[in-house]
Amino acid sequence: MMPDGQDFILEATSISKQFLGSAALNNIDFALKRSEVHALLGENGAGKSTLIKCLTGAYHRDSGTMALDGASIDPRDTLQAQSLGIGTVYQEVNLLPNLSVAENIFIGRQPMRFGMIRTAEMNIRSRQLLAQYGLDIDVRLPLSNFSVAVQQIVAIARAVDLSGKVLILDEPTASLDTREVDILFGIVRDIKKRGLGIIFITHFLEQVYAISDRITVLRNGRLVGTRETASLERKDLVAMMLGRELSEETLHAAEHTASAGKTRFRFKGVGRKGRIEPFDLDIAEGEVVGLAGLLGSGRTETAEAMFGARPADQGEVEIDGRTVSIGSPHSAIAHGLGFCPEDRKTDGIIGDLSVRENIILALQARKGWARPLGRAEQNALADRYIEALDIRTDGREKPIKLLSGGNQQKAILARWLATDPRLLILDEPTRGIDVGAHAEIIKLIRDLCAKGMSLAVISSEIEELVAYSSRIRVLRDHRHVAELKGAQMTAGGIIDAIAATHGEEGNA
Amino acid sequence: LTVGFSQIGSESGWRAAETTVTKQEAEKRGIDLKFADAQQKQENQIKALRSFIAQGVDAIFVAPVVATGWDDVLGEAKDAGIPVLLLDRTVDSDKSLYLTAVTSDLVHEGNVAGKWLADTVKDKDCNIVELQGTTGSSPAIDRKKGFEQGIEGHANLKIIRSQTGDFTRTKGKEVMESFLKAENGGKNICALYAHNDDMAVGAIEAIKEAGLKPGTDILVVSIDAVPDIFKAMAAGEANATVELTPNMAGPAFDALDAYLKDKKEPPKWIQTESKLYTASDDPMKVYELKKGLGY
Amino acid sequence: MNGKYGRLFRRLLPQIITLIVVLVLNVLLFPDFFNISLQNGRLYGSVIDVLNRGAPVALVAIGMTLVIATKGIDLSVGAIVAICGAVAAASTVAGHSIAYTLTLALLTGIACGFWNGFLVSVLNIQPIVATLVLMVAGRGIAQLITEGAILTFTDDSLIFIGSGTAFHLPMPVVIWVLFGAVVTLIVRRTALGLLVEAVGINRHASQLSGVRTTALLMGAYMLSGLCAAIAGLIVAADIKGADANNAGLWLELDAILAVVVGGNSLLGGRFSIIGSLLGAMIIQAINTGILTSGFPPEYNLIIKAVIIVTILVIQSPRIGDVGALIKLIKPGQTVGKGSHQ
């Protein structure tokens, strides 16, 4: 062991940060070693993202000191942090949708000649960079042309390329499937060998154990402790995070018994040209249909066609035996559907509105503008869901954009639960949600089904799908290719069904 | 015969009347008039002139929005052999660049108004408030200058407040309201001089609403002679106006005709009359005469 | 209840203070500013002038507030003012009844708003350009109706709208106060306000939540058209004539300014109609102050610019943050406050 000062590449002592009276960080000490992957864990709203932002100059900490390589630093903004060799992927994909993929990767450090950007060179280098992640896309296209997952990979590639000393990843794997996660981990191990320090935030405990060397846990803005991963039991880790034990029963979901009632929703030949091939799907009362597939396989498109977000241009929908037309979200909601979209930042939250208003929005929209929910009623609803879903907020009037990512996700879920839908479509509902809440939500899904609600759930977490689905649809290249039931529904079975596609990734 | 006419725009009733009269005059003579409205912008007028030249019209009429900046385009017209006649305002380019200018004398108009006021109030002390036209426009500058010249040497006449009313009724009324408040409910004011009739008509409303009698308690003199001021005059609410005739095109066409037929060079400036109208001129009759001219 | 009004008061405090400061400035320049007397059964004085002359801006600002809340903007209001004034004048001159005339003018305004709303919400044209079309063409339409002249009328009931008196107050004042109150109540007592804000902040997410974004956008522009129509009636009635050339000229800029001075964000979302109305009064108080001050007109614009900048600097989200001011003077220094995500 080398002496202390040599050992740590990044050291932060007693970092504090207040937001309008409420303390987000309270005297946090944090030290990152050379050549280590350091997992930063904690519940939603524990302060992980805030700590990252303080370290990289995105926020100005109220107090505390920082040192990089033993020398005291004080990054004034992210630009300076970058030039110090700290590369970061922030929690929400923070890239510019209007710039090309290559420009996103190279902004601020484009290859230049005679004061001009060498675009061709930049594009070639971007392609090479992304190839390491198994991504073969046209880097000249605007980033917004690609799915969240691709954007996530671009963000990672950019940060890795930027980081000379420290790489920080804030929930980078939230929207990636297993294959991409494996690729990412390969790269992380690689740069770890090069002597960089890596901070890694995630809510997937398997990933923590797969990659990290040490773990730091935060709770309510306070440091709970730092441990060697190898010597920390999973159960103890959860207890550190939650401040209580999580019962085995909730952690490991019991087999779900399909209690299929009578078929309620029937999608016949529904599809949309160029986006999703026509498919048939019946959903019974109390049933959970899981949708599995690789990124870009057409799961979101399926959901959008069902909900009328991008209305289907063929096929028909029957509800309780009657043919209905679903041409817009408004009509879908009127027919008892709900849809929790995957990209919470652009499709989910109404940033400046309060948590309360965000929660009641869909219900209010369904009732129409002329029948406003009374204030007391709104408060009651909001409070109910804040409690039920354990949304961490300073109160229901806090603008939702100021909540932590996971808590935003819960509020959006609450918005739909408040409408008491008969069929709820969830696109990656547990993205960014902590272990405790994760278990809660899975339990909630089961309860809802028991009460007769039908669900269609899209998730990249296959274990999770297995845990609560009655049936699982497998998608490939914008087509529904298989349906797994009962005994077929094992993680291995699903991966096999998906893997049949491997090699010819959907690029339409 | 094709004549291109670049009009400033249609910012007031007077200008609408000028356009109407020009079209009527052209029709009377069987001339094909190409009309271009410049929306108050000199650059549009220059563009219009260039287009006229490109089209190869026989002559160009232009009512220039501002005096400066015409040398180039007038030079181009000259090169192309197209005579240019200025209506209603002149330019400060070389006189060889245009055939003639048919205009009134803006300074003179103000002067006539000033003289009338001086003659009317005689030796009595008189505080004048002035409603200026759009700040920076040549009628506003010249009519102010002319009026000041007209009352020069009469120490009893004093302009106590002067503010722009943008040549519009609404602003005329609003500004007059503030003058009245600021000058002891209007009791300090003896006369109003407005750079155009529209502002005067608006101001008359304000004076009435303040409980004073326009035309008696406060004398009202203005310029343009649009029909509505004659109505006010007939009602005793306005006292005098100086006419700016909308018929600039008539004399211009005559000059053009003579020039094209007999190569007769017209004088460089054809000045229109700046006639003073007062209540003694049978305002209702003038009103009837002017009503149909498109004011 | 108390808390709710307390919040409202706090939200409007900067505007109220600004208005007071501007009024105090006026009094300094012109000591009789607050003198009010009763003349012919009507209150008379500079303050009344401010309320009265501010009517068109105030009315237009009501509609503009909602349009801006949806992340839009309506440049055509000035033109709609001209059109509706011209329509009303033409209608009375043609001998139609006052009821017919008013209905026609107001419907015209709503129709103009419908056109804007259609371009914005159905054809998805950017609001600034969509309304630019009517801004340019609209004044032409108004001139077409009046043939470029000032169309004068003598119908007393129409004139009453502009220069009549009710409760000792000029009619325009009564109209804008009442109309502002009605719209505020409708918007706040129903869910409309919330839905409009949601659309303005995140149109796509709102739509996915079942909000009828198209209809709401349409409604906002139609309200803006209606407001402009009422303003058009007032402007025409005030001078007993429809001046298609000048009625409502540059009114859109004043209205937008009023909305912003009223503390509303041009980026859409949260809005306050009362704030905008206060903003309109602040602007009118400045205008009236400039007129009574007696400075030469060449200085009007400079004075206005300086006052507006001062007001906005004071109301800026960064005020109290002395660091920002220092930073403005010598850029490069950091401010010890977090930026928001």
Place this chain on the structure above:
Amino acid sequence: MKTKYLPLFATILIFIIAYALCIAQFPNMLSTRVVGNLLTDNAFLGIAAVGMTFVILSGGIDLSIGSVIAFTGVLIAVLLRDTGMHPIVVFIIALAISTAFGAVMGAIIHYLEMPAFIVTLAGMFLARGMSFVLSIDSIPISHPFYGTLKSFYWKMPGGGRLTFIGVLMLLVFAAGIIIAHRTRFGTNVYALGGGAQTAKLMGVSVSRTTVQIYALSGFLAGLSGIVFSLYTSAGYALATVGVELDAIAAVVIGGTLLTGGAGFVAGTLVGILIQGLIQTYITFDGTLSSWWTKIAIGLLLFAFILMQKGILLLSRSERSA
């Protein structure tokens, strides 16, 4: 074809179609005179619109340019009249002032977090007011250097003139295109338009870029003022009222999104030409009254926007089919 360039191609296509239609009706419009005029008459507008393009690309707006053009013109005229300075010195002074003016507006917008619309609206009042204070009269400029500059033109076959200012505009556009697409500053401008917060997290210096953008717009407005003073040989406080709206319209017709982040400097050039074409067409027609002129401009504007939408929609559905 890359999606990105679709709006640009749509605009160019529309321009070509529209020009062809005009020629079908007025064969005279196919002359070098008309083409030369299109460039010369719109030179000042085009130059200012390049600045406006950058501002709009960054998600801002600059309402002050019309007033700044007028102010620069008056300032130049006053300085040339009252001092013995050479026009080139005067130009440099004028450009320095207009650039500084823009930079200060940019600083206020950024550091005080005030909306660009309002800051530049105040700037518009201020610049116009300052020109009034300098002189309410229109001041002619008769310096021989102006004559020299104006004598630089190329007489095209057919009688049209390719003037100094017309070429200057094209050069400014060329420079604008290079700056937008080939410099870091250009990428930063687009980045700001895509989201200032995000751009900041990605390491773009938002403060510096904002100040630079408005300074550039101020600089180009000043240059446009110089061109306008060459064009009219005068300085006049009431000149170029409402030019900001023309410039915004040109930028938007050229396919740039007002929300920022997407668009092209080259598109603005086409936008300017389209507007010039509308005006030329109306003058050639010559039968429209003042009001029909306004209505026609509005309708043609609308038609162009619709056609653009249509072409975009068509090509999108074709690709996804």
